[in-house]
Amino acid sequence: MRALIIEAPENILIREVEDPVVETEDDVLIRVSACGICGTDIHIYRGLESAKYPVIPGHEFCGVVEQVGKNAARSLKAGDRVIVDPNLSCFQCAPCRDGKVNHCVNGMINQGVNLNGGYAEFASVNVKQCYRIPNDLSDEVAMLGEPLSCVLHGVDKVSINPSERVVIFGGGPIGVLIYKYLHSIMGLSDVSIVEINENRISAAKEVGVERIDSEPLCQEADIVFEASGSLKAFEKALRILSAGGRVVQFGVPPEDATAQLSLYDIYRKEISIIGSFVNPFTMSRAVKLLVTHQKTFSGIAGRCCSPEEAASILRGEISTSGFLKGVVKFQEES
Ligand SMILES: [Zn+2]
Ligand SMILES: [Zn+2]
Structure with missing residues (x-):
């Protein structure tokens, strides 16, 4: 598949990489339909301590389920549309057990930061990170789930x-x-x-x-x-x-x-x-709000970018002040 990769700080490439696969029973392979461009992605390009390079950035994405592991199949099937919560905690450490999952000390997964994210044709995520959405919710509104x-x-x-x-x-x-x-x-x-x-x-x-x-x-x-x-x-x-x-x-x-x-x-x-740091247990409410107030949130992610334009935005060659949120798409419009 094609992906945008930050190989190391200040070094972006758009190139072919191996497709992610369903490795564990909990995995879900997603065909990414839209991914938001966030200030954090620019921080990762410039060099961020919490990032793991090389990394495919993108933590605000939605898509269509392509393939599911055995356990994931209990709640999702191919063809389902989902919003992804890029953050996954261990649910085992002391902060997690106190409900402070955003302060997990066992290496919280932040897809698009310390694990590959959504600036690509496909992404592999855990079923726990997926929230189903109806067909009439547009991609541009759906990808606002994480923010x-x-x-x-x-x-x-x-x-x-x-x-x-x-x-x-x-x-x-x-x-x-x-x-x-x-x-x-x-x-x-x-x-x-x-x-x-x-x-x-x-x-x-x-x-x-x-x-x-x-x-x-x-x-x-x-x-x-x-x-x-x-x-x-x-x-x-x-x-x-x-x-x-x-x-x-x-x-x-x-x-x-x-x-x-x-x-x-x-x-x-x-x-x-x-x-206030990230999104402990608020994703489900966010998804419901986007579905019920679609009109209120439309237009915010209004600027569609090619992967090349997204790279230019991360490098600071295109100013982001003229629009609110850019959206990068690797899939051809169907
Ligand atoms: Zn963000
Ligand atoms: Zn934890």
């Missing part, structure tokens, strides 16, 4: 009251998904996005984000989602929080980033700083 499941985990970590004021820093796909979930589905009226890039602002407006600007649209917020990974944004988030406010660190900051914050404000204003 949306991460959003749900972050939102779960702050119990939000519908009357609260929410500001999101970062108008990329994650920021827009948080906005859509809180505003269009949960019905919060006071949600806005801060985004400094004009092209990103236009792209977000095109998919129906009404409240987005380069400066916060309100003086004070009860909850801030930091979804840009910028240190400046995090520090600003703390400054606009009201008493009792919470900030959720969602964006991936540089590994050595350290912030300046007022300890006195944290004490006096009773501020909470909350981290």
Whole structure:
């Protein structure tokens, strides 16, 4: 099959590789129909400690089941359409047994990071990672399953009251998904996005984000989602929080980033700083939301890319600010 491979940091090739196969009873071979391009893929290209090279990136994918192992056949058959959760924990270690599967210490599988992912014609996954979807859910919406499941985990970590004021820093796909979930589905009226890039602002407006600007649209917020990974944004988030406010660190900051914050404000204003990492047990809910609110989420993954264009995006030769999420397809359109 054809695949995009990051052989080592700063080294991408699109080439023929051996097809993945069903090796164990739990394996499912998937014909990948669409795979989202994520900022993490760019981090892997530049060199990421948790990545295992060479690797086929891509952790946001959906496809059609091609072949199943004996045990997988109990829940899936050839022809079924599925969304894949790229993360699989051991369910044996102490954190896993405490329900913190995203903190598994026995080498959690992150397909597309430490194991081959979806930038290819086929991918092999475990049946536990597959979520069946109906035929009328488009690929472009279905492949938002993983990012949306991460959003749900972050939102779960702050119990939000519908009357609260929410500001999101970062108008990329994650920021827009948080906005859509809180505003269009949960019905919060006071949600806005801060985004400094004009092209990103236009792209977000095109998919129906009404409240987005380069400066916060309100003086004070009860909850801030930091979804840009910028240190400046995090520090600003703390400054606009009201008493009792919470900030959720969602964006991936540089590994050595350290912030300046007022300890006195944290004490006096009773501020909470909350981290959110991947998607423990939220995938099933994300899939149901995509099925029931397909229209709300359409248009976000609007830019179709050839494998060659995807490689250019990872290398930074094509700017991603003019669109929200790119989608790479290796299969010919049928
Ligand atoms: Zn991602
Ligand atoms: Zn574990």
